[in-house]
Amino acid sequence: MANNSGSEFNPSSCEVISAIVTSHGGNNTQQIAGVISKFEINQSMNTMSYSGNLTVLDTIGLLEGFPMRSEETIDLKLMAYDLNTEVNLKVQVYRIDNITASESSNSVMYKMHFVSKISYEASKRSITKSYQSSISGIAKQIFNTYFAKLGSTDYLDQNVRSRTLAYATSRSTIISEPDRNFYIQPTANITNCVIPSFIPTEAMQFLSSQAYQPETPSNSFKFFETLENFYFATDEYFIQTAQLRDLVELFYAPASSIDPMRPQDQINRVEGLQITSKGIDTASDIFSGSYRNDVTEIDLVRRKLVKTSFDYSTDARYIDMSGNPRDLADNPHTPEFRESTFTDENAKQFIVFKDYQQNGDIPSSLHTDRFMPQIISNRLSYSAHLNATSLSCSMKGRLDLRPGMVANMNIQNLDGVDELSRNRSLSGRYLIQSTLHSRDDSGSLNTVLRLVKFDWSRGKVDV
Numbered sequence: 001m002a003n004n005s006g007s008e009f010n011p012s013s014c015e016v017i018s019a020i021v022t023s024h025g026g027n028n029t030q031q032i033a034g035v036i037s038k039f040e041i042n043q044s045m046n047t048m049s050y051s052g053n054l055t056v057l058d059t060i061g062l063l064e065g066f067p068m069r070s071e072e073t074i075d076l077k078l079m080a081y082d083l084n085t086e087v088n089l090k091v092q093v094y095r096i097d098n099i100t101a102s103e104s105s106n107s108v109m110y111k112m113h114f115v116s117k118i119s120y121e122a123s124k125r126s127i128t129k130s131y132q133s134s135i136s137g138i139a140k141q142i143f144n145t146y147f148a149k150l151g152s153t154d155y156l157d158q159n160v161r162s163r164t165l166a167y168a169t170s171r172s173t174i175i176s177e178p179d180r181n182f183y184i185q186p187t188a189n190i191t192n193c194v195i196p197s198f199i200p201t202e203a204m205q206f207l208s209s210q211a212y213q214p215e216t217p218s219n220s221f222k223f224f225e226t227l228e229n230f231y232f233a234t235d236e237y238f239i240q241t242a243q244l245r246d247l248v249e250l251f252y253a254p255a256s257s258i259d260p261m262r263p264q265d266q267i268n269r270v271e272g273l274q275i276t277s278k279g280i281d282t283a284s285d286i287f288s289g290s291y292r293n294d295v296t297e298i299d300l301v302r303r304k305l306v307k308t309s310f311d312y313s314t315d316a317r318y319i320d321m322s323g324n325p326r327d328l329a330d331n332p333h334t335p336e337f338r339e340s341t342f343t344d345e346n347a348k349q350f351i352v353f354k355d356y357q358q359n360g361d362i363p364s365s366l367h368t369d370r371f372m373p374q375i376i377s378n379r380l381s382y383s384a385h386l387n388a389t390s391l392s393c394s395m396k397g398r399l400d401l402r403p404g405m406v407a408n409m410n411i412q413n414l415d416g417v418d419e420l421s422r423n424r425s426l427s428g429r430y431l432i433q434s435t436l437h438s439r440d441d442s443g444s445l446n447t448v449l450r451l452v453k454f455d456w457s458r459g460k461v462d463v
Helices: 117-123 135-147 200-210 235-243 282-288 335-341 372-386
Strands: 014-022 029-031 036-044 051-058 073-080 085-101 108-116 127-133 150-154 170-174 181-184 191-198 222-225 229-233 248-252 272-278 292-299 304-311 348-353 389-396 406-410 428-439 445-453
Touching: 014 036, 036 222, 085 117, 108 117, 117 135, 117 200, 127 135, 135 150, 135 181, 135 191, 135 200, 135 229, 191 200, 200 222, 200 229, 200 372, 229 235, 235 406, 235 428, 248 389, 282 335, 282 372, 292 372, 304 372, 348 372, 389 428, 406 445
Parallel strands: 181 229, 248 406, 292 348
Antiparallel strands: 014 029, 014 073, 036 051, 036 428, 051 108, 073 085, 085 108, 127 191, 150 170, 170 181, 222 229, 272 389, 292 304, 389 445, 406 428, 428 445
């Protein structure tokens, strides 16, 4: 059990309050919190479900006596004492491995791997069905049918009930887990859609690739799960939501004060920093098509070709991490270099077979406009620029951090010339793309974050 008593504040202290394992039939339960020595929890905006594992030092004969069959559920309650963050999870065990017996044969150690109960149940299903609705409407139908039944729906911020969610995003409660919600950002147009024998998570991934909303030109729709909620939304939703709430304030320092009267110094300190990308990879910029790309639509019905060209300097209407229109002054490349390097000749080429009508077309039996050139060009370009500056950060505690939050990073110059000044290209607001929470056998929680931001945009940095 973690101990946070004493005069010295320990931001890494984390405890497994409860872990009740239940057999598949529900006729056998066991409290195993006392034999869990470690745990890991992974969350990411790029994965459909959170996942994790528990390391069990089994001295009670659980493995053989229960017995464990990797078909059990666990009601898991965790507490981190830096911000008194309590997390309650309903998870499904799907694998038990790394089984190691002690030399004296009086205990056995193993790992129990889990995903959320809701995502596990969905993974057992398969969808072969046609739909006619908006993409967001289809996503809601699939979730309600294959993931979990949805309850009441509103458009209000859960924390500030007088404020509506960004981009008219809806929030629906999950009946089986009423503390959790499904957030859905609306998409444009009614469409006919066939799901060709996909599991529900694959169907959601397919839908996110087809989703279009003109108010969020990044077209970065994604479906993912955190410990609290499910989301079907774009990056703009999370960025704009962060502008209305308190940002996560972080700073990088190899060492900081351990004075218990200044707990924020330890809570907000990033102790390990790896710069995985700084937006200075010209070869990738050229070959990825993030600055120039062309989409050619082959219209077999009308026997014509339609070419749409995308130029980042003139056509990108994205927002930066502050929610403001992106500023070309924050681009890693100079204007002269962009003009001479990213040209029509080396633009990335894409081909789309058109089975939809567009503005100006005579109504026909074709699908409504699917905006495929816009989706392809913008998803490609936005993703590259969003990931242009990316960091891997490690810190103590912070079980409260989730993918989709926005962190304000204060990083001083790292070259030793002017260490008191902030690093202009690295400091600023970042989107938290993934988190890894891991507690060791001493009860200390470590968190690793992957942070990304649009080019060299700064936003707020005064921490």
